[in-house]
Amino acid sequence: MRSRIVAGLVAAALAAVPAFAAAAAQAAAGPAAAAGRTALTWYGHSTFVLETPGGTVLVLDAWFKNPKSPDKDAAAKLEKVDYLLLSHGHSDHVGDAVALAQRTGAKLVGSSDLGRALQRMGFPEKQSTFETTGNVGGVIQAGDATVIMVPAVHSSDVNDANAHLGGGNPVGFVIRVKGGPTLYFTGDTDVTQDMKLIPERYGRIDYMLACIGGHFTMDPAGAALAASWVKPRTVIPMHYGTFPVLTGTPKELEAALHGRAKVLVLEPGKRTTL
């Protein structure tokens, strides 16, 4: 009882000094204290690391060597990756996938066609089975995240120095984090009326990770139209500024959204809690 009173007094004192309380909370933050929160780190282009409250680590499209990446060797440094969510086979989305899977044992979440193509390039077969690969509409359990493959309008061939392999159809992902937010990662796609079904079928989207660069995908106006259908709380722009032809900017997205959703521009390499 006495200790409860003391704890109460300490809590009251801290609450009376908000700045100190905030600093104490900050000091307590760190990898261990981050448990219970969902964290997202963008590495430029369409590559993200998503950490769930339960400690599952998911990589979304693996091209850590992209020109905007703050650390071109990041793929070789990630301590733990449980799942690799690959939207399609283009090299700007799977560039580091095979090496990352070989080193970490991460399982492929994506289309089975893409899985077969990547196996021919060295992706470990036992990490690319029907347990985690499927097709549009498929629901995959990835640790404490539930991942649903949704349509994307694009292409998906897989190239290496010797071959062009069919990678099936491209996909996007709806990711429901247990005890955390629901994200929609569009992959590479134009705006499509299929997006109207996403909130109807999968519920409220908290964060929409949307391509905005144009040329190969939606531009900011297209992404804003898509957001008007998906109705996310927040749009996180991606797939822009990497190459000169990807001209769309977050500012243009913000203007086109007319306040319908917040825009969160992530700084490459900076871990953000959601």
Ligand SMILES: [Zn+2]
């Ligand atoms: Zn592509």
Ligand SMILES: [Zn+2]
């Ligand atoms: Zn792309």
